[in-house]
Amino acid sequence: MSTSHQSTEPYTKAEKDWLKQKFDGEFKFLQTQGLSIYKEEDREEGRTIARALRANDDEDDEEEEEEKEENQFLKDLEEDPMSHLADHHFSEKQLEWIEKHYRHSGNFMFSHVLKAFDDEDCEEAVAMVAAFMED
Template identity: 45%
Template structure:
């Protein structure tokens, strides 16, 4: 990008709803591509996946592949996502609505040539790593699953493994299991103890997000929800598109601030943060 410094307004984890394979159909054709330590750069012409993805995934490209420009696989050799064969660049194939987000028109001019290269300055990266290290020293605040929570997961999801997988989390990682417990408790708190029998739906459709969607909706007023529905389809997709989590209070507040700035672009409050 020509040596231009661009402002970063946030760093976090992004969960992209993606298609696993061009040949797969039905609910199980969708998955989650989970990207950690993502820089939120609103002024960038496009989203860029950097080389740190190789810490958790393997990328294969080659002319011998059919209907794709390449695939992204996890460390167990399972295909997680693929590159759209019709893309100008190596573009991850997102799930379409209602599972994935509604995307706008491409920012690229088909008649133009592009060279895109971005770099995270070492000094800024070191600041972020130091901040993360400080957070890691704090004692864990999320206790283990209770018997009732295990029973709920078994009934509605078939167990913790399937619940975590549906949210792009790995049962073999302690931090992912902890985040899964946070998600679960947010869902249970938002359901007011409703234990209606929808377990068949959850097991058949691992991306079922009705309860998550209701929790996300609760962060916005009627006008904001109408705006979000018009431009993004639903509040959960809106939050996903900005790398925000419906079960974190600070993320919900940021999502509300973002939609407010979109609805009232002349308001300078958000831009000054």
């Protein structure tokens, strides 16, 4: 059995927390893999497996988050076709701020009596968001 140097290192706190959450700890995880907590080579193999599973789990979580954001975007568009019309005027950080406080740029512009289809209003909105973010 060939193990990487990483697999022989002890679990990090994040890895231990993941094992606890998913398997109720290392002991039960090793049991599910047919490995023994009393044999160091089994524990090394378990760390290798756990790290691979955790990496795959993290990728799945990222994909789920992206899908959730995409679904919210489509829902916003169905509710209000103007909801994201002005998004391209704002930076990514500005859009994150708008999402946190107003859900989408359409709500921000509407609440400040600005039109998302008017370039001058969009420039004013960008300046307003920049000023709000400084405070």
